[in-house]
Amino acid sequence: MLSLMHPWWLAGLGLIPLIRWLHRRQAPLSTHQVSALFLWGSGAKEDEAGHSQRPPDPAWRRRAFFATLLFVALASPAIDTGVDSVIVWIDPSPSMQVIENGETRLAAAERALDSELADLGKVRIASRLLTSPLPQKLDRQHGNWLVSDGANDHIREWAQTSGFDRVIQPGVFTDNSAVTQLAIRRDLNDPGVFQVLVSASHAGDSRTERVLSILDSAEVLDSFELRMEPGQTLHRQISVNMNTKTLTASLGPADPLRDDDLLAIPFQDLRPLQVHIGEACPGRLRTALSLHPALSITSTSASGDLQVTCGTESASAPTAASDPAFVAHLHFVQGESNPVAAEPVWFPQAGLNGALQVPTGHLRAVRWPEFLDKAIQEPVLLAKSEPLILILRSPGSRKFIVETVIDFQNTGFAKQASYAGLVAALVDLAFGRNTLDSVVRQSRNVEGIAIRPQTVLVRNQANAADQNNAGTHLYGPLLLISIFVIALDLLLLLLMRRRARHE
Amino acid sequence: MAHSPLPEVELRRFAAVAAPLLQGVAASGYGSRSARNRAGRGLEFLDTRRYEPGDDYRSIDWRQSARTGNLVIRRYQEDASSDWLICIDRSASVAWGRKKWPMTISLATAISYALLHAGHRVALVFWSDRVHSKTELGRGTHHFAKLLRDLVEHRPQRDPVYKLVRPSNLGTCRSVVKRNSNLFVLSDFLEPDGMQRDLKDLCSRSASVNAIQTLDSSEVKIPARASLDLQDIESGEARPMVMTEHAEQDAAAALHAHNDSLQKSCRSMNVRLTSCDTDQHWQQILLRHLQPGA
Numbered sequence: 194m195l196s197l198m199h200p201w202w203l204a205g206l207g208l209i210p211l212i213r214w215l216h217r218r219q220a221p222l223s224t225h226q227v228s229a230l231f232l233w234g235s236g237a238k239e240d241e242a243g244h245s246q247r248p249p250d251p252a253w254r255r256r257a258f259f260a261t262l263l264f265v266a267l268a269s270p271a272i273d274t275g276v277d278s279v280i281v282w283i284d285p286s287p288s289m290q291v292i293e294n295g296e297t298r299l300a301a302a303e304r305a306l307d308s309e310l311a312d313l314g315k316v317r318i319a320s321r322l323l324t325s326p327l328p329q330k331l332d333r334q335h336g337n338w339l340v341s342d343g344a345n346d347h348i349r350e351w352a353q354t355s356g357f358d359r360v361i362q363p364g365v366f367t368d369n370s371a372v373t374q375l376a377i378r379r380d381l382n383d384p385g386v387f388q389v390l391v392s393a394s395h396a397g398d399s400r401t402e403r404v405l406s407i408l409d410s411a412e413v414l415d416s417f418e419l420r421m422e423p424g425q426t427l428h429r430q431i432s433v434n435m436n437t438k439t440l441t442a443s444l445g446p447a448d449p450l451r452d453d454d455l456l457a458i459p460f461q462d463l464r465p466l467q468v469h470i471g472e473a474c475p476g477r478l479r480t481a482l483s484l485h486p487a488l489s490i491t492s493t494s495a496s497g498d499l500q501v502t503c504g505t506e507s508a509s510a511p512t513a514a515s516d517p518a519f520v521a522h523l524h525f526v527q528g529e530s531n532p533v534a535a536e537p538v539w540f541p542q543a544g545l546n547g548a549l550q551v552p553t554g555h556l557r558a559v560r561w562p563e564f565l566d567k568a569i570q571e572p573v574l575l576a577k578s579e580p581l582i583l584i585l586r587s588p589g590s591r592k593f594i595v596e597t598v599i600d601f602q603n604t605g606f607a608k609q610a611s612y613a614g615l616v617a618a619l620v621d622l623a624f625g626r627n628t629l630d631s632v633v634r635q636s637r638n639v640e641g642i643a644i645r646p647q648t649v650l651v652r653n654q655a656n657a658a659d660q661n662n663a664g665t666h667l668y669g670p671l672l673l674i675s676i677f678v679i680a681l682d683l684l685l686l687l688l689m690r691r692r693a694r695h696e
Numbered sequence: 697m698a699h700s701p702l703p704e705v706e707l708r709r710f711a712a713v714a715a716p717l718l719q720g721v722a723a724s725g726y727g728s729r730s731a732r733n734r735a736g737r738g739l740e741f742l743d744t745r746r747y748e749p750g751d752d753y754r755s756i757d758w759r760q761s762a763r764t765g766n767l768v769i770r771r772y773q774e775d776a777s778s779d780w781l782i783c784i785d786r787s788a789s790v791a792w793g794r795k796k797w798p799m800t801i802s803l804a805t806a807i808s809y810a811l812l813h814a815g816h817r818v819a820l821v822f823w824s825d826r827v828h829s830k831t832e833l834g835r836g837t838h839h840f841a842k843l844l845r846d847l848v849e850h851r852p853q854r855d856p857v858y859k860l861v862r863p864s865n866l867g868t869c870r871s872v873v874k875r876n877s878n879l880f881v882l883s884d885f886l887e888p889d890g891m892q893r894d895l896k897d898l899c900s901r902s903a904s905v906n907a908i909q910t911l912d913s914s915e916v917k918i919p920a921r922a923s924l925d926l927q928d929i930e931s932g933e934a935r936p937m938v939m940t941e942h943a944e945q946d947a948a949a950a951l952h953a954h955n956d957s958l959q960k961s962c963r964s965m966n967v968r969l970t971s972c973d974t975d976q977h978w979q980q981i982l983l984r985h986l987q988p989g990a
Contacts, residue, residue: 224924224925224926224934225919225926225927225937226792226928226929227915227926227927227928227929228789228792228796228884228886228912228915228928228930229789229884229887229915229951230926230933231888231950232916232950232951233918233926233935233946233947234946
């Protein structure tokens with residue numbers, strides 16, 4: 194079947210009457226005397242008013258033909274090869290969940306899709322979800338249809354260049370507001386208080402007024418009236434205590450896309466971590482751990498989040514298999530004092546912050562033959578010479594074991610500020626995250642809340658990159674013919690001029 | 697004597713050839729009289745001479761031929777001379793191009809010379825939309841000099857203002873044509889009706905009418921331009937024209953049809969018409985015209 198890639202070029206055919214008219218209106222080049230005018234009866238005629246009407250220069254046909262060929266060529270006609278199967282690509286963007294006329298955009302699009310697929314008759318249909326990464330190229334052996342409202346810029350731009358054969362495009366509403374961030378962090382001055390930051394954004398064409406509510410389960414902790422301009426993001430902050438269970442931020446009243454009006458954080462993620470400290474550990478270490486704001490010392494050794502043990506040998510460190518209840522484990526090797534004189538160097542994969550300075554006089558050298566004799570895979574902290582200072586192991590999926598040879602019994606070291614900092618860093622290492630000033634955060638992309646439907650051009654409209662595969666294109670031959678016609682016209686003009694000069 | 701546009705030697709040679717032929721194109725009538733001692737078509741015996749190739753077999757004197765053993769033909773005395781009016785179209789259309797008017801003058805000169813040489817009386821009439829001048833009938837060398845002066849002095853009429861549409865009007869010669877005189881009409885006959893009505897009118901008044909149509913082959917050619925105004929050289933009427941590949945062919949076809957119609961009409965009126973092109977030689981044209989059965 195013949196199809197046109199850029200059919201709007203055919204509007205240029207409307208210029209053909211103008212071409213004829215222009216050829217009719219041209220002024221005579223000269224006056225030529227003849228012996229008998231009646232012999233030249235096929236010349237111009239006179240209209241009813243007696244004005245002479247010059248018949249158009251016959252060259253107008255040649256030029257109109259040229260213009261026709263040119264415009265048809267620009268319309269890019271192609272003979273479709275035809276497909277017997279269709280792949281339906283579905284846009285999973287949140288905007289497809291916008292409720293319009295009682296149903297989501299996705300549901301409306303599916304209804305339209307069913308209707309159009311029924312018109313196709315017998316074709317094989319497959320559906321694919323547009324997940325990242327988006328495909329580089331569409332399979333032209335099949336028809337490619339897209340179900341999308343075009344609100345997602347990334348998908349829209351990809352679709353424009355991919356060249357879909359058909360786009361089912363639902364969508365009417367353009368305005369949407371959303372809670373785009375809910376973040377909680379411990380108050381640095383009061384470990385029992387948490388600071389909550391809530392962000393709300395508005396995408397659309399007009400100003401909106403919404404109510405932002407912050408709830409603990411069903412209880413409203415605070416609410417704000419927000420007046421938002423298109424593209425504006427507003428932030429609100431409150432403080433909550435540690436008894437909160439589930440913190441929720443919601444926007445009301447409901448808008449077309451309700452899914453993004455809510456963000457929630459289970460508060461137990463912020464409760465103090467349970468630490469059990471072994472009997473052999475020095476008191477200064479126990480004190481340092483008890484002062485850690487994110488830790489809570491427990492006397493029960495049966496369960497908890499972190500087990501701290503101390504011993505003289507590395508082998509005494511418990512493994513995940515022997516103690517499955519603990520998430521993390523810190524083992525302090527307290528062997529004979531053997532201060533390391535060399536400056537420590539962080540192995541690249543070591544998780545500790547390189548800015549943390551540890552006095553070298555308090556480091557002990559302990560030989561761990563099992564690590565030195567084979568290639569070390571785990572992150573370690575080394576002195577400049579051989580001795581290992583710290584090693585991080587992860588024997589199970591959730592277990593972290595940190596072994597260190599730092600002398601935590603040293604009184605001089607314990608009096609220094611870096612002592613508590615090192616303990617906190619080791620705790621972070623054991624948990625694999627920042628426990629001292631952790632921020633729990635739920636957010637959504639501000640650009641992702643846009644629901645404004647935007648046109649996605651189909652293949653015969655888009656500047657598709659791989660049009661060459663779309664079928665047999667005819668614009669090349671048509672352009673060649675049109676160039677030949679205009680060249681012929683120019684040649685005839687040249688010949689006529691030369692003949693006129695001779696005469 | 698005005699300088700002749702044609703060499704006298706050629707004129708004399710032509711007159712010798714044309715003299716017997718002129719008998720065929722003229723009709724004797726009122727005012728005609730015998731041309732003494734001139735061989736020609738007549739009833740009065742003149743003499744005999746030996747047969748020469750080209751002589752009419754019917755003129756052979758069989759009795760005398762048997763007696764002498766050679767073929768002898770009988771010659772008769774030219775029995776009449778006629779009055780001839782040479783009507784010359786001097787309208788602007790005859791001035792078109794550079795060849796039509798000189799050709800017309802050459803033809804008129806040769807015809808005049810030949811007619812005078814054959815003993816006829818000749819007068820010239822110059823006409824366009826009206827009769828401009830007419831010389832009186834006369835014969836002899838002096839009269840030829842007078843005719844020649846008229847021929848040289850006259851120029852085609854061109855109205856530079858073109859205020860009035862004034863087509864050629866052959867009918868205007870009616871007033872100067874005597875009954876039963878013989879006419880030679882020299883014109884391009886480029887009027888929409890081909891001057892057929894006027895020719896018919898003149899035929900009714902004249903003993904014989906001969907017409908020579910002078911045309912220029914480039915008359916149906918126009919410059920190869922996309923668009924131009926055509927202007928009638930006689931009337932000044934202008935008309936926008938768009939040049940096409942077929943425009944000249946169409947004009948040539950129109951001219952052909954025009955001539956066909958004129959030819960047919962002349963045949964029905966018993967008018968001997970010869971169309972000629974300016975590229976042809978005047979002798980060739982006139983001899984073709986004077987040939988019996990032309």
